[in-house]
Amino acid sequence: MERLGIAVIGAGYWGPNLVRNLRASDDWHLxxxxxxxxDRAARVVGPPGDVRVTASLDEVLADPAIDAVAIATPARTHHGLALAALAAGKHVLVEKPLADSAEHGLAMIDSAEAGGLVLMADHTYCYTPAVQKIRELIAEGALGDLLFIDSVRINLGLIQPDVDVFWDLAPHDLSIMDFILPGGLAAEAVAAQGSDPLGAGRSCVGYLSMPLARGAMAHVHVNWLSPTKIRRMVIGGTRRTLVWDxxxxxxxxxVFDRGVDLASTSEDPADRTASTISYRLGDTWSPALxxxxxxASMVAEFAASIRGGRTARTDGRAALRVLRVLEAATRSLEDAGSLTRVERDEVPRELEGVR
Structure with a gap:
């Protein structure tokens, strides 16, 4: 099958990773x-060849051999660049977060849908074998009903000039939750606490708490200041608990077959005093991954969604759900950490329950 033409916009932190994977892909012609x-773009491209280096976006968008663009620039620029590319008839891949606001993200989605084009978010972790296995285990009921999700993403990181630690790191955890939870990330409210001990002008340490369905709860800890790097998520269910490191x-x-069982000895389900508690201490196992x-899987999915004329696995709508939570977290921070409602888009009845 003939390869699709693509251009990478942005040769900074993430652009070189996209360049490397697109060059190695059988689906794409960079x-x-x-x-x-x-000069920076030339260093990323390497020795002169068939990959053009340019500072002109107009030149890229006017090239009929370019079917799509991958945007790897600061979040505040995503909206304008994506709208220009979509207006030129190009499919668009955008690194996280999709945009700097839900309003801008929705405008990008509307433009893509109006033009029959693919708008995809580079939620990279959703394409790891580990996260795909977690999604599979939850879908098949291996964990039972979910009780909690606890996620930690901390390291001695680069303090960003334009976003706080929530907008920088939490999109990873939120996009993973959106991917693995049946029905996506449907949090109705979020509480956020942030700290700026360095006086950087933005939160460098942060905590998000979100009530989930049926009394479950999600918690996300993000931190730019930790000398120790941790990327771990614990997902507890009524049957088993899973730890992703x-x-x-x-x-x-x-996967741990361990947990707490609460059995009622009363005919009145509201009588919690007449309950017995027992603890399970079963086996632990690790799936082969x-x-x-x-x-590499992400850029392959981008090509497959274009060729198949279908929604990408991490499409604009998935990214918008993440943006909605981030915006609610910002409002919560401004309101001293209060539980703040997450804006929700109305879902057409015929699409309810469909992912």
Missing amino acids: RAVCDLDL DLNPQQRVS PEHEAL
Whole structure:
């Protein structure tokens, strides 16, 4: 099958990773790298060849050999760049977060849908074998009904000039939750607490709490200031508990047949005093997982969604759900950490329950 033409816009932190994977893909022909810093773009491209280096977005969008663009620039620029690309008839891949506001994200989605184009978010972790296995285990009921999700993403990270730690790191955890939870991330409210101990002008340490369905709860801890790097998610269910440790390649996913059982001895379900508590201490097992780069799967999905004329697995709507939570978290921070409602889009009746 003939390869699709693509250009990468932005040769900074994430752009080189996209360039490397697009070049290695059988689905894509990397035709251009666009960046205002031509020297930086040239270093990313390497020795002169068939990949054009340019500072002109107009030149990229006017090229009929370019079917799609991948945007890897600061979040505040995503909206304008994506709308220009969509108006030029190009499919668009955008690194996280999709936009700097839900309003801008929705405008991008509307433009893509009006033009019959694919708008996809680069929620990279959703394409890791570990997260795909977690989604599968939850879907088949291996964990039972979910009770809690506790996620920690901390490291000594780069303090961003334009976003706080929530907008920088939490999109990873929120996009994973949207991917693995049946029906997506349907949080109705969020409470956020943030701290700026350095005086950087934005939260460098943060905590998100979200009530989920049937009394479950999700918690996300993000931190730019930790000397220790941790990427871990614990998902507790009524049957089993799962631990995902992204930094442990020998055992990324562990499933524990351990937990608490609450059995009522009363005919009145509201009588909690007449309950017995027992603890399960069963086996622990780790599923075998293939090892491959998530970005390679992500760019393959982008091509497949274009060729198939279908919605991408991490499409604009999935990214918008993440943006809605981030915006509610910002409002919660401004209101001293109060539980703040997450705006929700009305879902057409015929699409209810469909992912």
